[in-house]
Amino acid sequence: MVIVDPHGHLLPLSRAARGAAGRTGSWRTKKPLLNESRCVGCLVCWLFCPENTIDIVEVDGKSMPRIDYEYCKGCGVCAQVCPTKAISMVEEGG
Numbered sequence: 001m002v003i004v005d006p007h008g009h010l011l012p013l014s015r016a017a018r019g020a021a022g023r024t025g026s027w028r029t030k031k032p033l034l035n036e037s038r039c040v041g042c043l044v045c046w047l048f049c050p051e052n053t054i055d056i057v058e059v060d061g062k063s064m065p066r067i068d069y070e071y072c073k074g075c076g077v078c079a080q081v082c083p084t085k086a087i088s089m090v091e092e093g094g
């Protein structure tokens with residue numbers, strides 16, 4: 001399977017279908033918070049999110065991640081793979 005990243009590159013990858021596991025955000029205990037000032041728009045978080053809950057939006061000509069909290073399950077993979085530590089995991093409701 002081939003998917004197309006937001007810059008139009010063809011990637012030989014499959015992606016999870018968003019919502020395939022239900023509204024995972026309803027049982028999340030921690031959530032990822034993005035510090036936009038640290039984000040370099042590399043898309044690594046988008047690539048590795050196992051729930052496909054990260055969208056890429058254009059902000060001032062730069063690709064930025066936007067997390068869909070309805071389906072984010074709070075696994076922390078995005079925070080672990082981010083090379084600039086732009087994502088931190090915080091307690092839900094905190």
Ligand code: SF4
Pocket residue numbers: 034038039040041042043044045046064065081082083084085086087
């Ligand atoms: S991995 Fe980090 S630096 Fe790269 S787009 Fe995601 S938040 Fe931004």
Ligand code: SF4
Pocket residue numbers: 031032048049050051052053054067071072073074075076077078079
């Ligand atoms: S914590 Fe990050 S990697 Fe995990 S589901 Fe949420 S957005 Fe995706």
